[in-house]
Amino acid sequence: MSSQAADLPERGPQETRILPHDIVAPSERDRLIEAMALTCAERGYAASSVEEVARRAGVSRRDFEENFADKAECGTAAVNQMLADITAAASIAYAPQYSEWEKILRGVRALLELMAARPSFAGLAQIEARQGMGPEAYELYTSGIRILEAMLDRLQANALGGVARPPSAIRGAIGGAEALIRRELLAGRPERLPELLPDIIYGMLAPYLDQQEALRYAGLARELLNDGG
Amino acid sequence: MSTSTQFERERLLDAMLEEMVVSGPEGVEVETALRRAGFDGEEWLAEFLDEDTCLFAAYAQLTERLARRTGEGCARGEDWPQRVRCGLEALLQELAGRPAAAALLIRSFPALSPAARGRYQEFVESFAPLLAGGRELSGMGAELPVEVELFAVGAAEAIVFEEIEAGRAAQLPALAPAILFSLLVPFLGPEAASAEMQRASEVAEGKDLEAA
Numbered sequence: 001m002s003s004q005a006a007d008l009p010e011r012g013p014q015e016t017r018i019l020p021h022d023i024v025a026p027s028e029r030d031r032l033i034e035a036m037a038l039t040c041a042e043r044g045y046a047a048s049s050v051e052e053v054a055r056r057a058g059v060s061r062r063d064f065e066e067n068f069a070d071k072a073e074c075g076t077a078a079v080n081q082m083l084a085d086i087t088a089a090a091s092i093a094y095a096p097q098y099s100e101w102e103k104i105l106r107g108v109r110a111l112l113e114l115m116a117a118r119p120s121f122a123g124l125a126q127i128e129a130r131q132g133m134g135p136e137a138y139e140l141y142t143s144g145i146r147i148l149e150a151m152l153d154r155l156q157a158n159a160l161g162g163v164a165r166p167p168s169a170i171r172g173a174i175g176g177a178e179a180l181i182r183r184e185l186l187a188g189r190p191e192r193l194p195e196l197l198p199d200i201i202y203g204m205l206a207p208y209l210d211q212q213e214a215l216r217y218a219g220l221a222r223e224l225l226n227d228g229g
Numbered sequence: 230m231s232t233s234t235q236f237e238r239e240r241l242l243d244a245m246l247e248e249m250v251v252s253g254p255e256g257v258e259v260e261t262a263l264r265r266a267g268f269d270g271e272e273w274l275a276e277f278l279d280e281d282t283c284l285f286a287a288y289a290q291l292t293e294r295l296a297r298r299t300g301e302g303c304a305r306g307e308d309w310p311q312r313v314r315c316g317l318e319a320l321l322q323e324l325a326g327r328p329a330a331a332a333l334l335i336r337s338f339p340a341l342s343p344a345a346r347g348r349y350q351e352f353v354e355s356f357a358p359l360l361a362g363g364r365e366l367s368g369m370g371a372e373l374p375v376e377v378e379l380f381a382v383g384a385a386e387a388i389v390f391e392e393i394e395a396g397r398a399a400q401l402p403a404l405a406p407a408i409l410f411s412l413l414v415p416f417l418g419p420e421a422a423s424a425e426m427q428r429a430s431e432v433a434e435g436k437d438l439e440a441a
Contacts, residue, residue, distance in 0.1 A: 043343070044342050044343040044346075046340065046341065046342065047342065127346055130390075131335070131336060131339040131340055131346055131349070132339070132340050132346065133340075138394070142391075159419075160419055160420070162420075163419045163420055163423045164423050164426070164427070165410065165419065165423065166406070166407030166410050166411075166426065167407070168388045168404070168407045168408065168410075168411065169407075169410060169411060169414070171384075171387055171388050171391065172384030172385065172387060172388055172408075172410075172411030173384065173411075174387065175383050175384045175385075175386060175387020175388065175390075175411075176379075176380035176381060176382075176383040176384040176387075176411075176415075177380070177383070178383055178387060179353060179354075179379055179380065179382060179383020179384075179386060179387075180376055180379060180380060180383065182350060183350060183354065183379070186343075186346065186347055186350050196376065198374060199374035199375060199376040199377070199380065200376075200380070202373075202374045202377070202380075202415070203374070203376075203377065203380035203381075203384070203415050206414050206415045206418070206419070207410075207411070207414045207419055207422075208419065209419075210418060210419075211367070211369065211418040215369075215372060215373075218374060
């Protein structure tokens with residue numbers, strides 16, 4: 001990979017240096033990743049071309065090739081970046097002073113806010129990697145799901161006792177949230193994602209808690225949302 | 230459209246679907262599907278000049294069939310949890326019986342374009358009204374979150390999707406009790422959902438014994 005400064009004298013036509021207003025990342029590689037996410041959000045991964053991604057990032061095709069072997073590598077890098085951001089956001093919410101239930105509440109809120117702020121990346125990680133890209137991207141998507149499953153699995157220790165839950169209950173709890181998120185992303189309403197917090201919290205906690213208790217946490221989520229706290 | 234034309238249209242779309250299953254949506258040729266359906270082509274080509282239109286119509290035929298089978302399954306149940314169980318079992322049987330079509334449903338067709346992924350999402354969302362009875366049965370009515378039906382459908386879809394994607398569509402019917410838990414738990418709570426899961430396992434074991 002070459003640095004941006006080293007690349008500048010070798011650049012092609014003047015127009016490739018003009019950055020579109022929607023790409024603000026400082027490094028060439030990051031700009032390409034951002035351009036990939038934006039292009040996929042508009043056209044889908046299959047219809048996105050290296051040329052379009054490079055043009056959008058304000059670089060030449062040669063610059064693209066110095067950063068990525070092909071479209072798939074750039075696409076998986078973009079998915080990877082979103083997964084890293086998701087993990088970081090969720091980890092911050094997992095501060096030791098909170099109960100396991102509050103950690104889930106704050107973690108989900110952080111994820112929804114992140115996805116609302118970066119809808120292109122959210123769509124890439126949630127929709128394209130799952131159904132529109134190759135096996136490597138799907139593997140990244142499932143590894144992200146496994147991280148979330150591990151976080152949710154910690155609830156088992158404090159869950160309502162005497163109940164036989166199937167192992168797939170955790171996958172289901174995350175899948176329910178995903179369905180709501182995907183609907184908003186596909187409908188072009190990412191700004192609504194944070195508002196889903198109470199409903200998602202209820203659905204995620206329902207396999208583990210008495211219903212009234214799950215509703216109480218959904219109420220707390222609503223308060224958190226209204227207070228912005 | 231007359232009944233015979235409707236029948237011919239469905240036959241063509243079935244052939245198109247088979248063609249998609251065999252060649253993948255990107256390798257499909259309308260002419261091959263026409264030959265498969267035994268048509269000479271020209272009048273049907275006029276209806277489906279745009280290959281995309283034909284692909285989307287064939288996919289709609291697949292999703293409509295799955296929705297119909299699910300609805301027929303639901304109709305066999307006497308109470309709400311049983312209706313959900315019977316509908317789920319009918320859907321899983323359909324998917325298990327045609328693993329290649331199941332893969333087309335969740336992966337190869339949606340991979341075509343954002344519009345195709347939108348169709349898949351619509352298909353998933355179409356199951357939410359089938360769960361509306363759970364709200365009443367829960368005794369909590371409006372207290373339950375607005376999105377609880379879609380949440381429950383999404384929970385089941387995620388489990389089914391992973392199994393199909395892993396090449397285990399044929400084993401889906403065996404997972405029906407576990408998937409049922411995820412469908413019922415937002416409405417009934419963990420204890421009642423677990424009891425229904427147990428009941429579904431017993432029913433399945435009874436069927437297995439009968440079959441043996």
